[in-house]
Amino acid sequence: MNLNQNIKVKDALRRGQNRINYVCVSVAIVFLAVVPLFLVFVFRNDQNNIVLITGGISSVLIGIFFPFYWWLKETVRYKIWAGKNVKDIHRFYEEALSKKYITEHKFLKKFELKSNKQKEELKRFFNDRLGKKREIIRDINADIARETVFKSNNMVSIIIWIVLMIGAVYLKYTESVNDRMVYFTIVAGAVLIAYELYKMFKYKYILKINKEYISYKDNKEKIFWKDIQSFNIVRAGQYKPGELNIITSNESYSLSLEGIVNNRLNKVLDVLNENKHRFEINNFEA
Known part of the structure; x- marks a missing residue:
């Protein structure tokens, strides 16, 4: 290996996001929806x-199989590239696994191209690096603040209900609809x-994360990095x-992250990983 x-x-993970996730998601959207x-x-x-x-059939098949093919092929190139170029390979490997840019799942590894x-x-890559x-390698991501706060945000749900209420009022004055249904929709929406x-204003924050601890729901739970052995995020379901x-x-x-959408969970994971790294550096240098 040269x-x-x-x-x-952070730059290596951005490469994985651009070359793997964005490509797979873009192709899936185009061939499963747009075409x-x-x-x-x-x-x-x-x-x-x-x-x-x-x-239509061809488009759906392409939208299903090409992202899978691309991921199986590109994840191999990605690991080899990382082995040659990334400074803190152990930290990179842990975070790339958590973001699903690479996998060590035995079944999926059988199909790697x-x-x-x-x-x-x-x-x-596996043996030499x-x-x-x-080793603890100082690799601070300055884009992440010393302390990050995540608040509950249910604006999408609120907007949906506002649209439904406006739609109910519109139908009342333009179409022959049951008034009781209109009133029910308005009251239920309100x-x-x-x-x-x-739920949005019940707590000042859902998560507060810094290099010393993780605080949950206005300090309802306070967990120090020195005690943490592992963590993972489970994405929201339906x-x-x-x-x-x-x-x-x-x-x-098991801390519920209600009000933090899946896209925002990616940021939560980045902040957790970065502050874990900062704690390790401080503990190592102490």
Whole structure:
């Protein structure tokens, strides 16, 4: 391996986001949504058109299989590139795994697309770099503040209910609709908006994170980095908010991150990883 190990972890992770996640998501959106809608629009007056049918099926297949193919191929290149260029390889590896840019899942690894040369480079990547004892390398991300606060934000839900209420009022004066349904929608919307606002302002913050501790819901829970053994974030589901799971030397915590959307959870993970690194540096240098 020709080594030039001067790339910071944040820049290496950004590369993974651009070359892996963004490509996969963009292709999936185009071929699973944009192209089928375009075909339906163009051939909307001829639903039995063979072009519409074959084009739609082909588009869906491409939208499913190409991102998977790209991810399996690019994740190999990404690990090899990181092995040659990233300064703090152990920290990079942990964070890239947590962000799903790479994987060590046995089933998925069987399908990785790699040449014989890449197989040898990967062996050196795991043996020569990850196989060595981890060292604390100072690699601070100055873009992340010394202390970061995450607040609950349910504005999307509030906007949806406002739109529904406006729609109900519009239908009342333009269409023949049941008044009781209109009034029910308005009252229900007002109640739910009030509830969402209550959740938003119930706590000053959901998470406060710095290099010493993680504080949850206005200090309801305060967990110090010196006690934390591991943590992970579970993404929000259809009816379930995201969670921050923390294991300490004494107990485990499952902290609900209601009001923090999945896109924002990526930022939470970045802040957690960075402050864990800052704690390790301070502890190492002490």
